[in-house]
Structures are given as C-alpha cells and as structure tokens.
Amino acid sequence: MILAGGQGSRLGSLTKAIAKPVVPFGGKYKIIDFALSNCINSGIDTVGVLTQYQPHELSRYIGSGQPWDMDRYNGGIYILPPYMKGKSGEWYKGTANAIYQNIAFVESFDPEDVLILSGDHIYIMDYRPMIEAHEAKRADATIAVITVPWEEASRFGIMAVDEDELVTSFAEKPKKPASNLASMGVYVFNWKMLKKYLILDEQSEKSSNDFGKNIIPMMLKDGLRLYAHSFHSYWKDVGTIESLWQANMDLLQKPLPLDMYIDSRRIYCRNPVKPPHFVSSSARISNCLVTEGCEIYGEVEKSVVFTGVTIGKGSRISNSVIFPNAKIGEGCVIDRAIVGDNAVIGDGCEISASARAGLDEAAPGAAAPGAAAATATAGAAAATAAAVAVAPAGVAAATVTAGTAAAAGAATVAVAPKGAAPAPAPKAAAQAAGVAAGSPAAQAAGSSAAGSPAAPEAGGPPPRLIGFDSLSGADIYDTTFLSDYCEDGISLIAPDVAIGCGVRIGGGCMVDRSIVAPGGALGAVATGAAARTAPPPLPPPPASAPVMAGAGAGAGAGAGASAKAAPAAGRRLKEVAP
Amino acid sequence: MKDTMGIILTKDTNNKLYELSAQRAVAAVPFGGRYRIIDFILSSMVNSDISNVGVVTHENYQSLMDHLGAGKEWDLDRKLCGLFIFPPNVRKESVDRSKGTLEELYNIMHYFRRSKEKYVVISESGVICNMQLDDAMEFHLSKEADVTVLYNAVDARGFKELSSLTSLSVDRNGQIVSMEINPRFPKSNKVSMNIYITKKALLETLIDESISSGLDEIESDLLRKNLGSLRIFAYGYRGYVARIDTVRSYFRTSMELLNRNVMHELFSGENPIYTKVKDEVPTMYGDRASVSNSLIADGCVIEGNVQNSILFRGVQISKNVNVANSIILQNSEVHENSVLENVILDKDVIVRVGKRLTGQADYPVLIGKGGVI
Numbered sequence: 036m037i038l039a040g041g042q043g044s045r046l047g048s049l050t051k052a053i054a055k056p057v058v059p060f061g062g063k064y065k066i067i068d069f070a071l072s073n074c075i076n077s078g079i080d081t082v083g084v085l086t087q088y089q090p091h092e093l094s095r096y097i098g099s100g101q102p103w104d105m106d107r108y109n110g111g112i113y114i115l116p117p118y119m120k121g122k123s124g125e126w127y128k129g130t131a132n133a134i135y136q137n138i139a140f141v142e143s144f145d146p147e148d149v150l151i152l153s154g155d156h157i158y159i160m161d162y163r164p165m166i167e168a169h170e171a172k173r174a175d176a177t178i179a180v181i182t183v184p185w186e187e188a189s190r191f192g193i194m195a196v197d198e199d200e201l202v203t204s205f206a207e208k209p210k211k212p213a214s215n216l217a218s219m220g221v222y223v224f225n226w227k228m229l230k231k232y233l234i235l236d237e238q239s240e241k242s243s244n245d246f247g248k249n250i251i252p253m254m255l256k257d258g259l260r261l262y263a264h265s266f267h268s269y270w271k272d273v274g275t276i277e278s279l280w281q282a283n284m285d286l287l288q289k290p291l292p293l294d295m296y297i298d299s300r301r302i303y304c305r306n307p308v309k310p311p312h313f314v315s316s317s318a319r320i321s322n323c324l325v326t327e328g329c330e331i332y333g334e335v336e337k338s339v340v341f342t343g344v345t346i347g348k349g350s351r352i353s354n355s356v357i358f359p360n361a362k363i364g365e366g367c368v369i370d371r372a373i374v375g376d377n378a379v380i381g382d383g384c385e386i387s388a389s390a391r392a393g394l395d396e397a398a399p400g401a402a403a404p405g406a407a408a409a410t411a412t413a414g415a416a417a418a419t420a421a422a423v424a425v426a427p428a429g430v431a432a433a434t435v436t437a438g439t440a441a442a443a444g445a446a447t448v449a450v451a452p453k454g455a456a457p458a459p460a461p462k463a464a465a466q467a468a469g470v471a472a473g474s475p476a477a478q479a480a481g482s483s484a485a486g487s488p489a490a491p492e493a494g495g496p497p498p499r500l501i502g503f504d505s506l507s508g509a510d511i512y513d514t515t516f517l518s519d520y521c522e523d524g525i526s527l528i529a530p531d532v533a534i535g536c537g538v539r540i541g542g543g544c545m546v547d548r549s550i551v552a553p554g555g556a557l558g559a560v561a562t563g564a565a566a567r568t569a570p571p572p573l574p575p576p577p578a579s580a581p582v583m584a585g586a587g588a589g590a591g592a593g594a595g596a597s598a599k600a601a602p603a604a605g606r607r608l609k610e611v612a613p
Numbered sequence: 614m615k616d617t618m619g620i621i622l623t624k625d626t627n628n629k630l631y632e633l634s635a636q637r638a639v640a641a642v643p644f645g646g647r648y649r650i651i652d653f654i655l656s657s658m659v660n661s662d663i664s665n666v667g668v669v670t671h672e673n674y675q676s677l678m679d680h681l682g683a684g685k686e687w688d689l690d691r692k693l694c695g696l697f698i699f700p701p702n703v704r705k706e707s708v709d710r711s712k713g714t715l716e717e718l719y720n721i722m723h724y725f726r727r728s729k730e731k732y733v734v735i736s737e738s739g740v741i742c743n744m745q746l747d748d749a750m751e752f753h754l755s756k757e758a759d760v761t762v763l764y765n766a767v768d769a770r771g772f773k774e775l776s777s778l779t780s781l782s783v784d785r786n787g788q789i790v791s792m793e794i795n796p797r798f799p800k801s802n803k804v805s806m807n808i809y810i811t812k813k814a815l816l817e818t819l820i821d822e823s824i825s826s827g828l829d830e831i832e833s834d835l836l837r838k839n840l841g842s843l844r845i846f847a848y849g850y851r852g853y854v855a856r857i858d859t860v861r862s863y864f865r866t867s868m869e870l871l872n873r874n875v876m877h878e879l880f881s882g883e884n885p886i887y888t889k890v891k892d893e894v895p896t897m898y899g900d901r902a903s904v905s906n907s908l909i910a911d912g913c914v915i916e917g918n919v920q921n922s923i924l925f926r927g928v929q930i931s932k933n934v935n936v937a938n939s940i941i942l943q944n945s946e947v948h949e950n951s952v953l954e955n956v957i958l959d960k961d962v963i964v965r966v967g968k969r970l971t972g973q974a975d976y977p978v979l980i981g982k983g984g985v986i
Contacts, residue, residue, distance in 0.1 A: 062895030063911070101685070102890075295894045306890045310880035311646030311910040311923070313871075321902055324895040327647070327911050339895075 036141070037070050038130050038220075039154030040087030045275045048529035048547040049375060053092040056154035058279070059358045059376065061286055061295070062324040062339050064304045065096060066273060067154045071103045071112075072302045074152075077162040081110030081144060084154065085133045087126060090116055102305045115140060129244030135233040146226050151246065153220040157282050158270035159293060159300050160221070165264040169223040175259040176228070178202065178251070179221035181266050191217030192247040194263060202261040207247040216263060218247060219270055228259065269293040276545075280373055280525045283339045283356045287322055307342045307359070317348050333363070347382065361528075364536070371542060375530030384534055386526050388542030614747055618694075618730040618813070619658040619666040621651065622714055623677065623738045627777045629859040632981035633959060637676035639858065640668075640738035643942050643960070645870055645879075645886075646910040646923050649680050650857055651738045652888045653879070654808075658734065659687050660884040661746040665694035667724055669717050671701055680889050687887045697724060713829025718820050725817055733816050735831070737807035741855040741866055743879045743886060746810075749848045753810045756787060758846040760815075760836065763808040765854040772799060774862045779805040779832045783847045789840060794833045803847060805832060806854060853878045864957060864977045867923055867940050871906055893926045901932065917947070925960075938974065942982075956980070 043055025050058060056067035067084075074082050082105060086093055093114075099105075100112030115137050117126050127133035134141070134151065141149060148169060150162055160179070169177040183191060193212045194205040204213060232250055236242050242249045255261055269292040273279040285292050295302050309328025314320060319334040328343035333350030340346070344357045347365035355369050358376045363369065367380055370387035374380065526540060529547040534540075538550050625639035633642050640651035651668070658666055666689060670677055677698075681687075684696030699721050718735075725733075732753075734746060753761040764781050772778070780799040782791040793799060809831065811819075819835060828834035836845055853875055855866040869875045880886060893912025898904070902915045909915070912927040917934030925943040930936060936953045945962040947953060953964065955972035959982040964970065968986050972978035980986065 102892075301892055302894070303892050306892070308885040308887055310876070310886070311908040311925075312896070313873075313876060314904045314907050314909060316906040318905060320898045320904055322900050323898040325898060325909070326895040 036083045036085060036134055036137070036149060037067070037074075037152045037154045038133060039067055039084050039093060040090075040127055040133060041155060042088040043155060043274065046279065047276060047527060047545055049276075049279075049373075049527070050089070051529070051547075052089060054086065054089045055274075057093045057096050058273075059341055060157060060273065060279070061283060061302075062326045063307070063342055064302055066157065067093070067096075068103075068302050068304045069157050069159065070152045070154050071097075071100075071105070072300075072304075073158075073160050073162065074150075075103050075105060075303065076300050077160075077166075079150065079162065080105055080107055083113045083115045083137060083140060085115045085127065085137065087117060087133075090114075096305055098305070103303045110144075113140070129242075129249075130246045131233055131236055131242075131250050132244035134229070135237050135244070138230060138233065141226065141230075149224050149226045149229060151222040151224065155274070156220060156270060156272055157293065158219070158266075159268065159295070159297075159302070160266060160270075161300070162221070162223075165221070166223055168264055169262065172262050173260065174223075174262040175225050176251070176254060177223040177262045177264050179219040179266050180216045180263045181219050181270050183215050183217045185212070185215050188212035188215045188217065192220075192251070193217055196263045200263045200265070202255065202263055205247075205251050205255050205261075207245075207252075216265075218251075219266060220247075220272075221266075222246060223264075228254075276373065276525050276527050280356055280371075284337070284354070286324055286339060287337055309342055315348075318346075333365070333367075358530070371524055372526040372528065374528045375532065377531045378528045379533040380528065381534055381536035381538065383537040385539045386528065386542075386544075388524055614662040614750060616730050617661075617663050617732040617734055617746075617750065617810075618728050619663045620718070620733060620735045621654060621658075621666065621668045621738050622671075622717065622735065623651070623669060623674070624671040624714055624717065625739065625858070626671075627858065628739070629776050630857070630863060631860060632979055633860065633863065633957070634673070636673065636982060638671065638673045638738075641673075641677040641680055642857070642863070643925060644741070644857070644863070644867065646908045646925050647891075648886060648888045649677075650741065651677065651680070652886050653741050653743060654736050654738060655687055656884070656886045657742060657744045657746065658736075659689065659887065660743075663734065663746070664689065664691060665697075665728055665730060667697040667699060667721060669699045669721060671717070674700060682889070686889055694728075699724070713834070714831050715820060715823045715828055715835060718816075719824045722817065722820065725813055728813070731813060733811055733813045735809045735811075735816075739857050740806055740808065741857060741879070742806075742850070742852060743881070743884055744850060744852055745884070749808075749810060749850070752787075752848045753846070756846045757844065758788075759811065759843040760839075760845045761810040762789060762832075762836070762845065762847050763806040763810075763850050764803040764847050765806060765850050765852075766802050767804040768802070771804070774859060774865070775804075775856060776858050778856075779807075781805055781847050787846050787848070789836075789845045789847050791840065792832060792837050803849065806850065806856075807832070809836075810848075860957070860977065860979055861975065864940065864955075864974075868921070868938070870908055870923065871921060876908075891926050899932070902930075917949075939977075959984070962986070 039054060039056040041055050043050040043058065046055060046058060057065045060066050071082065084093075084097060097112060097114060103112070105112040117136060118124055127136060148166060150166070165177060165179060178194065180194065189209055189212055192205065192207045193209050193214055194216050195203045195214045196216060197203055206213065232254055236244060236249050236253065251261065269285070271278060271282045271285070273282045307328060312325050312327055312329035312331065315330070315332045317333070318331040320331060322337045323335050323340060325331065325335070325340045326342045329340055330345045331340070332348040333346045333352065335346060336353045338352050338355045338357065340357045341359040343360040345362045346352060346357070347363055347367065349365050350363055350367040350369070352363070352369045354371045356373045357363070358374060358378070360376055361374045361378045361380070363374070363380045364382035364384065366383045368385040368387055369380075370389070372386045524542040526542055527545045528534070529545070532546055533549040534546065535550055540546060621640070623638045623640040625634065628634055628639045630639060630642060641649050644650050655666065668677070668681065681696060681698060683690045687696065689696035732750070749761060749763055762781065767778070777795050780793045780796055780801045781789050781803045782801045783803060784790050792805075819839070823835050828838070839845065855862070855869065857863050857866055870879070891912070893910070896909050896911055896913040896915065899914070899916035903918045904915060904920075906921045907919050908923045910924060910926040913924050913929065915930045916932045917930045918936065919930060920937045922936050922939045922941065924930070924941050927944040928941045929946040931947060931949040933950045934947045934952070936947060939953045939956040939958070941947070941958045942960045942962070944960055945958045947964045948966045950967040951964050952969045952971070954970070955974055955977045956970045957977050957979045958964070959980060961983045962980050963985045965986060970978050970980075970986070
C-alpha cells in the first residue's frame with residue numbers, strides 16, 4: 036500500500052496542481068517511480084496507491100500500471116481514493132486512517148503481511164530481505180530504519196533498539212532524540228494485527244490516525260514484537276525545495292549515492308515519446324544528466340535536465356534542475372534554481388544570487404529608464420526607488436514583493452509606463468500593492484507610500500529590489516516573488532510560468548506568476564506557451580511572506596539618489612539586453 | 614484515414630547493409646539513436662489514424678518480432694484490429710521463400726478478407742519519413758485513381774546511392790505513363806517511395822489475377838502490366854524522405870539527422886515516432902565530457918569527446934576517447950584513449966583501450982554486432 040495522498044505543501048507552487056508523488060525527479064522520473072519500481076523489483080505485483088490531494092495527474096500517470104509491469108490479470112495496481120460508504124464518506128484523515136478505510140480492499144487479497152510505503156521518498160531498496168526477516172522473527176511489525184546525522188534526528192520518527200533490533204522505544208520527532216535510527220516510513224505489518232490496531236485507533240477520538248504518531252506507539256505500549264530493519268543505502272525525503280534540489284544534485288556525485296544503473300534495480304517510468312537529445316556545436320555540457328527530447332545550444336554544468344527541455348545559445352545553466360519541456364532562451368544565466376515544467380524563460384534573463392547582488396547595488400533608484408522621471412518626481416516621498424510599481428496602461432496591478440525571510444523588508448516596485456503622468460505614480464503603487472496585499476499590508480503600503488520615512492529607521496535590513504523587465508522598461512505588470520520557501524538561495528520558477536526577455540531574478544526567489552508584457556516578446560523561445568499562461572488573479576500573499584509593501588528605500592535613498600542611480604541602471608540594462 | 618488498413622512489407626533481398634542486416638531484417642536495423650527503421654512508416658500510419666496494420670515478415674524476423682511485440686508502443690495493442698505480424702510461410706503449401714512480394718500478399722489473403730476497411734496502404738519498410746498519409750489519400754480519391762503510387766524527387770546523389778529504384782514518368786494530370794525499374798539513365802527524377810494506396814477489394818482481385826498469371830512483384834509486374842488498363846496515379850510527397858538500403862545511405866541518412874530542419878521534421882512533437890521503450894536512465898555527462906553536434910539517446914555515460922555523432926541507448930564513452938562522425942549502436946563501449954572516425958559500431962561492440970578506427974565519409978568502417986576490438 037503506497038501512501039500518495041499528501042500535498043507536499045513545502046514544495047510550494049510545484050505541488051499547486053499535482054500531488055507530490057508526481058513531482059518530476061532525476062531527469063525522467065516522478066518521485067513515485069521509486070516506490071513502484073522498488074515494489075516490482077522486489078516481486079510485489081499487487082499494489083494499492085492511496086490518493087487524495089490533486090489526484091488527476093497521479094491517476095493518469097499510473098494508468099494501467101503497464102510501465103511498471105503491473106498490468107496483471109491477478110493483482111496489479113489499484114488507485115484508491117476516499118469513497119462513499121453507505122450514506123456517508125470522509126477524507127483520509129491520516130496515514131493510518133487511509134489504510135483503515137481500505138481494510139476491505141486489503142482483506143480481498145487475504146494477505147499474511149502488508150507492506151506500507153510512502154509515495155514520496157527517493158531510495159532504491161529490495162523489500163524482500165526485510166519481509167523475510169519479518170517472517171523469520173515472527174514480528175508483528177518491522178520498520179525500515181536508516182542512520183541519520185544526530186543534528187537531524189529530531190525531524191524523524193526515532194527509535195531505540197536492542198542488539199536483536201527489537202524496538203524498545205519509539206518517538207515521533209523527539210526534541211531530545213534517544214538514538215539516530217530514523218524510520219523511513221517503510222513498514223511491514225502482520226495484517227491481522229494491523230487490522231486490529233487500525234480499528235482500535237479509529238475508536239480513539241484523540242488520535243490523529245497516523246502510523247508514526249499513533250499506531251506504532253500503541254503497538255509498542257501493548258508489548259507487540261516490533262523490529263527495526265536497517266537500510267544502509269541512499270534515502271531521501273524530498274519534502275522541501277532545497278531537499279528536492281539537493282537530491283537531484285546528489286545524482287551527479289561520484290560515486291553515485293543512488294545507483295540507478297543496476298539492471299535488477301532499474302527504475303521504471305512512463306516514457307515520453309521523444310527523440311534522442313541534440314547537443315549543438317555551440318553547446319558545452321559537463322557533469323550533467325540530460326534526457327531524451329532536449330535540445331541544448333548553451334552551456335550546462337552540474338545540472339539535471341529533464342525531457343524535452345530547450346536551452347538556447349549562449350545561456351549558462353549551472354547547479355540547476357530544469358523540469359520537463361521548459362524552454363530557456365538565449366543568453367540566460369541560471370544558477371541554483373529549479374525551473375518548473377513548461378516554464379518559458381525569455382532571452383537574456385538572469386536567475387542567480389549574483390543577479391540579486393547586482394540589483395541590490397543598483398537598488399536605490401533602479402528603475403527602468405522610462406520610469407526615472409516618475410521616481411524622481413515622487414522622490415519627496417520616502418518610498419522612492421525601492422518601492423516602484425510598474426503600471427502599464429490600464430493595469431494597475433503590479434507588485435513585486437521581495438526579500439528572503441531574513442530580509443524582513445519586502446520591496447514593492449511600481450514603475451509608471453513611459454509618458455504617463457509622473458505625479459500619480461506613488462498612489463498607483465499604493466493601490467497596486469493594496470490590491471495584491473489585501474488587508475493590513477495594504478494599509479502599510481498606503482502609509483509608507485504616502486511618505487512615512489519610518490520604515491528604514493524601524494530597523495531591519497534595507498529592502499531589496501530583485502527584478503525588473505530591463506528590456507521592455509515599464510512592462511512588468513503582474514509579478515510576485517515569494518521567498519519564504521527558499522531560504523537557502525534555491526530559486527524556483529513555477530510550472531507553466533513565462534518570463535519575458537531580460538528579467539533578472541535574485542537567488543532564493545519563488546516566481547509563481549508570469550512576467551510578460553501584454554503581447555510581450557519572449558525572444559528566441561517565443562512559443563504558444565506565453566499565450567497559454569495567462570496570469571491568474573492575484574492571490575493573497577501567504578501569512579509568512581514579509582509583505583511590507585511600499586517600505587522605503589535603503590537609508591538615505593532620496594530623490595537625488597534615485598535620479599543618480601537611474602542612469603547606472605540604464606547602463607546595466609544595455610549590458611543585459613541580448 | 615479511419616477506413617484504411619496498412620500493410621508493411623519487410624522483404625529486403627536487394628539490400629547492401631552487410632553486417633547491419635546480417636542478423637536482422639532491414640526493417641529492424643537500428644536508426645536515429647533509439648529507433649528501428651520500421652518505426653518511421655509504422656508511426657506515420659498510426660499518426661494517420663490507421664489502426665489495423667499487418668507486418669509481413671520475410672527472413673531474419675526474430676529481431677523485428679522482438680521489437681514490435683504486441684504493438685503496445687505504437688498504440689496498436691487493441692481488441693479490435695491492432696497489429697498483426699505474419700511470419701513467412703503462413704500457409705502450408707507456400708514453402709518457396711524465393712517467391713515474390715505478390716506471393717507474400719497472396720498468403721495473407723485471409724487477413725484482407727477479414728479486415729473491414731475499404732482502403733489499403735501498402736508500404737515497404739526501408740523508407741525514413743514522418744508523413745501524414747491523409748493528403749495522399751485525398752489525392753487518390755480526387756483523381757478517382759485505382760492505385761496511387763507515392764514518390765519524391767531524388768537528386769543525382771540519391772540515384773547513385775540507391776541499389777534499386779523505380780523511376781516514374783507522369784503525364785500532366787498525374788497519371789503514370791511509364792515505370793522504369795533500375796534504369797541506368799533515368800528519364801525522370803520522380804522515384805517511387807514504394808508506398809501504394811488502393812481499394813482493398815481491387816487489391817484482392819489484382820493479387821488473385823497476378824498469382825494465376827505467374828507475376829512476382831508489385832511494381833515491375835503488377836503495376837507495369839496494368840498501366841494501360843488501370844488508373845494508376847503518382848502522388849508527389851514534398852517532405853523529407855530517405856531510403857536506406859546500403860551502408861552508405863544508412864550512414865549519410867543518419868548524419869542528416871544532425872541537420873536541425875531534418876531533425877525537427879522527423880521528430881516534431883505532434884506526430885511522434887514511436888518505438889520500443891527501454892527504461893534507460895538519463896545520460897550522464899562526466900566532468901571532462903565534451904560533446905558537440907550530436908544526438909545522444911538515454912542511458913549513455915560520456916566521459917570523452919564526441920563530435921558529429923549519434924550515440925544509441927546505453928553507449929559508454931570513456932575518458933580521453935575521441936569519437937567523430939560516427940554512429941554507435943546500443944550498449945557499445947569505447948574504452949580509454951581510443952579514436953573513432955567515420956565508424957559504425959553495431960550493438961554490443963567493445964573497442965578496447967587505445968584503439969584507432971578510421972573510415973572515410975563515403976566508406977565508413979562497419980563493425981558487426983558483438984565485435985571486440
């Protein structure tokens with residue numbers, strides 16, 4: 036039974052429309068391919084996949100189970116969503132409840148033991164030795180364990196075992212871990228025993244119906260024979276943007292921590308129908324994984340490039356993960372980023388920590404040339420250059436909220452279109468910010484844009500300008516950069532997002548909306564994608580986002596500073612423009 | 614094209630692919646990094662909505678059967694229709710394998726009778742193209758033709774490379790007035806693609822008649838004899854076409870895939886070329902890998918230099934290796950310090966440390982399957 040209903044909310048926009056188990060991984064796979072392939076490679080051909088959150092993509096991906104050799108007459112693969120029973124029905128409340136609701140399904144196969152897996156872990160494991168040990172020891176339950184670094188132990192279910200691997204204590208995410216043996220979320224249960232405890236657990240109203248939190252501790256308390264089974268190879272829970280990025284980078288290490296090249300442990304997946312990848316004479320590729328259907332014209336280093344990706348001439352990609360069918364234009368620089376499926380990045384874009392550093396320097400007054408006048412005039416207000424909102428004709432909905440979690444002050448940038456009356460600019464910024472930010476933040480925006488110089492003096496690092504459309508000047512109209520998911524500097528470009536030419540995005544940003552001028556050019560990669568990715572309506576920012584719209588520029592940034600800085604920014608733009 | 618069935622003939626007695634076709638039919642010769650030659654015409658049929666395809670095998674068909682399987686990858690694993698593979702000598706009395714194409718078709722008469730489609734597309738298997746057959750069918754119907762022969766225009770180099778061809782002379786209306794088989798000085802640059810469209814009922818009659826009057830081949834016998842009595846038209850296909858029946862044409866056509874336009878036309882997203890899935894891992898580029906102007910399939914491990922080449926699935930290129938203008942088939946390995954230029958390595962070849970293999974663009978060195986050097 037594979038638990039695949041989780042949202043994986045810490046993966047941000049990657050799991051907005053799909054469940055975590057179908058997030059791409061390792062060049063051509065989805066995360067769930069590892070659990071499914073482990074099953075079939077361990078001779079297990081009857082598998083139930085429990086789905087709940089955004090199941091369409093997952094159901095379609097699994098289909099008949101044929102890619103994993105699981106389209107069988109007897110057994111095979113079963114997708115198990117929550118369902119109506121009698122006159123009522125309910126969602127899966129927890130991992131244990133999901134199995135509880137499918138007791139009848141499991142019973143129909145009359146199994147001796149049941150293997151419970153998580154659909155969102157990356158590891159290659161033969162379950163047979165574990166099941167054999169489970170049977171040999173006549174265990175009631177066997178839990179696969181891995182040794183984790185002590186400092187990380189408090190993130191896992193930690194157990195203590197005796198010399199025979201009999202579990203003596205178990206604690207879910209303990210503050211003071213008694214050992215560093217962590218549960219991998221892989222359990223073998225004696226089915227009769229598990230059924231009994233699932234029913235017991237269901238009767239307890241306080242229970243959160245979770246294996247780690249409830250079932251295992253309850254079994255242990257009742258003196259059941261729980262054994263640990265040590266696993267000594269690579270295992271990773273790719274729950275965050277950082278760990279997803281890191282796990283992909285791990286595939287480039289030598290020796291390989293996760294050896295997918297062994298025939299008997301092959302990872303199966305639903306294969307896209309694509310030709311071999313093409314490497315042009317202008318391309319340079321080193322220390323990369325590249326998949327079929329790609330066309331590489333630029334330089335790629337230490338990156339994992341998924342199926343059907345195009346990387347334009349003169350682009351430099353490093354330390355990045357480029358998801359299927361993303362199109363990257365010419366002359367782009369991308370470092371330490373995850374680029375989502377079908378994202379389109381225009382020519383001359385930069386996504387890297389150095390882009391941010393450069394922008395920070397130029398931040399005071401770093402408005403596009405067309406807007407320089409507007410900011411200079413508005414200079415009387417403290418909310419100068421760092422609070423510049425781009426307001427194209429008719430659309431006053433441009434916000435760029437910025438800053439890492441550390442940089443508490445976010446910057447809202449409003450740039451009036453060329454030729455627009457300069458005076459209303461700050462007001463437009465405030466309104467725009469208000470639309471985006473919703474409640475209290477809107478007031479903050481209003482007050483600070485109205486000229487309160489309090490923000491810089493209130494302490495905290497100065498706000499940062501992190502992106503603008505340098506090619507088309509005032510053409511940004513609908514962008515939000517959220518940084519709270521990516522504290523470690525990994526940028527995330529969400530799936531299906533289109534970014535116009537010459538946009539510069541600092542490290543650690545999450546771009547989840549398209550940055551394209553109406554009818555704006557995407558350069559060499561211009562495809563239908565731009566048309567498809569009509570900007571969705573503005574959602575309220577997450578509570579954790581440091582929305583201080585309209586916060587003032589860095590200390591001392593005034594009208595004069597911004598007027599001076601503007602030409603400098605102009606020069607920079609010229610350098611960037613392809 | 615819903616009312617059309619497809620027949621793919623894999624007879625290849627005149628081919629000059631030498632070791633490439635020693636253990637496999639030409640239809641099953643690997644091509645383009647991950648495909649086999651038959652994938653192109655078979656996918657073209659499938660992409661034209663033909664869901665009933667018979668593949669007539671001739672000799673050496675084990676590799677072809679293994680490749681096609683139940684037709685799953687071409688979406689031909691169907692309850693109704695789907696893929697039918699006919700081994701040679703399906704009937705007890707037909708034991709003479711030297712018999713012509715018409716005899717092969719005669720042998721599968723039961724399949725024609727059982728199929729419900731009104732039209733048939735018959736194709737030989739050595740053609741590389743990615744075509745929608747709908748336009749040709751429209752042409753066929755608009756001309757009220759009995760048979761339509763597909764052709765493309767071939768240049769002088771093309772004529773030189775082909776080991777056998779049929780050149781078509783066509784009147785202003787598109788009707789074929791004469792057909793020349795392997796002419797020394799061809800009168801026309803229109804060369805048959807060996808793809809024919811006709812009504813199934815007419816085909817059955819023609820095959821019956823032909824067999825009773827001792828005819829062997831479709832073009833040289835059946836069509837030529839009936840030029841006066843049937844409306845036989847020629848449809849010119851303007852897309853990319855290559856024919857593979859010599860080592861030289863195999864090599865040159867493979868290299869043409871590195872041309873962006875050819876690559877995009879053959880492998881465009883909307884009409885993919887389907888092939889058997891291998892579940893290889895993504896290709897791993899080492900720190901010192903240097904690859905340019907090449908097509909690389911999945912599952913390769915590249916540590917050395919590769920230039921103007923095609924690597925099939927699972928190829929290993931070790932450190933300090935230089936591969937240029939070469940085609941390396943599935944699971945072959947080139948060990949350290951070796952140099953390959955204008956070389957074709959068949960499957961499972963091992964080039965050991967420090968070897969040097971050099972061919973010419975016109976005469977590539979060809980190493981047979983499983984060779985160890």
